[in-house]
Amino acid sequence: MKIPKDHPRAESLCVRELITEGMHQNIVAEAGLIAHGRGEAFDYLLGEKTPSFAIEQQTAAVALMLIAENPVISVNGNVASLCPDKIVELADILASKLEVNLFYRRVERSAIVTRKLEESGAENVLGNEEEFYTSIDELSHSRRVVDKRGIHIADVVLVPLEDGDRTMALRKIGKRVITIDLNPLSRTSIWSNISIVNNVTRAVPEMINIASELKNKSKDELRKIVESFDNFKLLKESLTFITSRLTKLAEGELKQPKIE
Numbered sequence: 510m511k512i513p514k515d516h517p518r519a520e521s522l523c524v525r526e527l528i529t530e531g532m533h534q535n536i537v538a539e540a541g542l543i544a545h546g547r548g549e550a551f552d553y554l555l556g557e558k559t560p561s562f563a564i565e566q567q568t569a570a571v572a573l574m575l576i577a578e579n580p581v582i583s584v585n586g587n588v589a590s591l592c593p594d595k596i597v598e599l600a601d602i603l604a605s606k607l608e609v610n611l612f613y614r615r616v617e618r619s620a621i622v623t624r625k626l627e628e629s630g631a632e633n634v635l636g637n638e639e640e641f642y643t644s645i646d647e648l649s650h651s652r653r654v655v656d657k658r659g660i661h662i663a664d665v666v667l668v669p670l671e672d673g674d675r676t677m678a679l680r681k682i683g684k685r686v687i688t689i690d691l692n693p694l695s696r697t698s699i700w701s702n703i704s705i706v707n708n709v710t711r712a713v714p715e716m717i718n719i720a721s722e723l724k725n726k727s728k729d730e731l732r733k734i735v736e737s738f739d740n741f742k743l744l745k746e747s748l749t750f751i752t753s754r755l756t757k758l759a760e761g762e763l764k765q766p767k768i769e
């Protein structure tokens with residue numbers, strides 16, 4: 510569908526188009542549409558802008574990726590549809606591997622998601638070659654299949670837009686996990702080492718900018734950023750932010766716009 514540029518929600522509708530188009534191309538799972546709708550609702554509560562606490566979360570996440578020995582970015586259907594170029598660029602600047610890991614895993618879907626990343630410039634996407642498959646025993650569903658060269662040996666895994674089970678499983682096997690999830694109350698956010706409460710479409714490009722600044726810092730400086738980061742303090746801040754925003758709206762800022 511062609512979105513009229515002057516539509517007041519044009520940006521959001523264009524993103525919806527990306528997701529639905531992604532589903533028709535077999536990149537996005539059907540449930541990915543539901544996940545997207547849930548994300549949209551939380552983004553409304555945030556005001557559809559990056560709050561300052563998210564910049565702090567993103568900075569700690571980038572610092573942790575930069576000091577990691579074996580960083581991996583795990584990609585699912587939604588991320589491959591929403592920001593394929595940017596996720597490839599982020600992996601590049603962070604010297605991170607990219608691995609396709611799907612909740613609703615089907616071999617052909619995994620290959621289509623991989624192709625999408627390759628069309629966006631990725632060179633070595635992991636997660637598709639059977640000879641390198643291994644599994645995370647802590648997980649019962651198909652997401653247990655990981656690549657021996659990627660998530661299996663990673664010390665830090667960035668899982669944008671994730672389900673909570675796998676975050677828990679990755680933590681249990683000793684990985685440090687960074688997530689991007691608009692829902693600060695999700696199991697994903699609660700189980701991560703660093704939870705970024707922001708929209709992937711804003712967080713990923715912002716993380717690229719942060720990475721180009723932090724790349725010149727020493728490992729010691731980066732370690733200090735990570736060590737001083739308190740995940741639960743920031744998660745609570747995200748709740749305070751939403752609550753006070755809603756309170757201000759409820760106490761008067763919410764008004765009907767003038768008809769011109």
Ligand code: PTJ
Pocket residue numbers: 536537538540541542543544545546547548549551585586587591610611612613614670671672673689690691692695707708709710
């Ligand atoms: O492609 P697959 O097969 O791996 O499946 C991917 C989905 C997303 C369908 C699967 O992982 C899933 O079912 O996830 P959940 O449990 O629905 O969780 C998705 C989370 O992402 C929810 O907490 C949403 O609020 C959040 N979310 C949705 N869209 C965005 C988002 N967070 C950040 N940015 C978004 N654009």
